[in-house]
Amino acid sequence: MNTVTNPISVTVASSPRTFYIRAEAGTTNCYSTASFTVTVTDNPDITVQNLTACETGTTGAASVNLNNAILTNPDGGVISFYNSLADAQNEVNAVTSPISVTVASSPRTFYIRAEAGTTNCYSTASFTVIVTDNPDVTTTPLSSCESGSTGQATFTLNSGVTDADGGTLSFYTDVAMTNLISDENAGLTGVQYTTGSRTIYVKSVSGSCMGTAQFVITVNANPTCDITGEQTVCLGGSSTFTATAGMTTYAWTGPNNFSANTPSISVSVAGVYYVTITNANGCQSTCSRELMVVTCGGPICTYTQGAYGNSGGKYCxxxxxxxxxxxxxxxxxxxxxxxxxxxxxxxxxxxxxxDENCIITQMPGGGKATEIVPAGDYDICPSLPNSFLKNGKINNVLLSQTIALSLNVNITNPSKLGNFELQAGTLATAKPEGGCGSEVAKPRVCGHFEGNIWVGTVNEYTYRTFSAAVINAIIPDGNGMKTIAGLLDLANRALANVDDVKNSEDGASLSDIAGAVAAVNEVFDECAIAVGWDIEKCPEPPTLDLATVTTAKISSVETAGFDAYPVPFKDQLTIKYNFDYVSDVTIEVFNSKGIIVYSMIDTNSYLGKEVVITINATLEQQQVYYVRLTTSQGSTVKSVMSSY
Structure with a gap:
């Protein structure tokens, strides 16, 4: 009784479990019994996870350790990996080296067979491997011309990356990527480099994957600008100015709207000629050279009335x-x-x-320009009448200046000064290059910026202006020229009131005549060389009105705010921007007299940017300097102290 009804398929739920067998001989009722035990062995329990891996380089494939997919194996099953479920079940075609499997297509599914010892009991599981692309970074080389003559240029490193493939960038100076230049948080702009080339290494990170690339930054030197050629020519002559050879373009400007685009130019008009040269890298420099057109025959010597009143003087x-x-x-x-x-x-x-000492005693003169009153012929020695003097000196500036011009005209015989032709306008003279007696004029170099540094004017000319009224009143000589000898004659006629018109002579006022005579005495003082008429004066340097700086109250909100440090500074000063809007920025530095010493324009501003400026070449002594920063929103001025 209670026989197992379907012995070919019995579910055994508890283990171990004993079964009994009855073996009976036909219908004899003779039988025997036996028993056996059924033991149920558990299949191993395992849990797994999917795997992700970054591709190797740009191959699109990754090497994966499949063992990392197993989270738990509490039953200690023997693990093997397969490419299909059927292979796992049949225990064929196992993955031979699961610790390093190259996965080229993604996603890819793998199967695990976990077997319990030698019982042939097993379980299976599956997981997926996803290979993630590294960001494919593409780059382009960067190049820039140096700023002025600093040997440096500023770059935006992001500009060297044309495609970051969605990654976050960081930049390094070494291929091992250990020397960080900057990252997204530190700012990717305003990085300065000196002339030459260097390689920048870039990393683009997206999640846990990283792409790398590199590009070259090149700072090209500006060309050295130089102009050669004779700077002094005789009136009616010309000179050839030649700029630095080998440039791709030349752009000349000069007096009377002069322009040219050749390496060499022929010049005959007095003035300053500028050339901007551009080299093969597109870098530019500008320089200038002045042409002086002189009245040949060497210097002309005059002396002021003050010189003639100096008993101990000694002159060129x-x-x-x-x-x-x-x-x-x-x-x-x-x-x-x-x-x-x-x-x-x-x-x-x-x-x-x-009469030499009498002349010295009564010179120099002053006072108002008048005729000789009362009329009469007076000897200067032993002394002029008291009515002609004030405190022992001549009290008639027309008389004292004419005495000085009379002496000056006769310094040489024949008179070089007397034969000099005058015209209405402004006469410019230069001091001799080699000192007293030299026939070569000192070359003038007008104030200009060398890079960002202002270089002041050297050897500026002496200028004196002659009015048309005075020139018109001069009687021409036998050659039809109005000369300094003719001006002396006009002054003598004015002193004697030849035209019987008080306070003027032939339409020119006595004060204008006295001024013209003084101009001659001064413009050639101690042997100067005439360089031309109506030559443009050198430009004045940009200045800062210190009165507005010292009296202005600093507003609570600075529209162009900045910090300048260190203070005191020696060679370099750092400017840090405190404004958060986009604008071109002009940075200017002025000395304690309000004269500019440095200027630059920054076209790439951003909040917190630091700009380092070098102005050691302009430092004279420890003093206050003023830094003015100007943006589209306004200007701010701050003072700093040098530690020269």
């Missing part, structure tokens, strides 16, 4: 060591035949050899 006359005041006067009187008459007969002052 073209000879070594110079000439004392007494000897200068003696030389002029001797060349004039021993006597010089100032004014005209009936209203004159007479100077003769032996």
């Amino acid at each position: 006359d073209g000879t070594e060591g110079g000439i004392p005041t007494v000897d200068l006067i003696t030389q002029a009187l001797t060349n004039a035949g021993g006597t010089i008459t100032v004014g005209k007969l009936g209203s004159s002052v007479v100077m003769s050899l032996g």
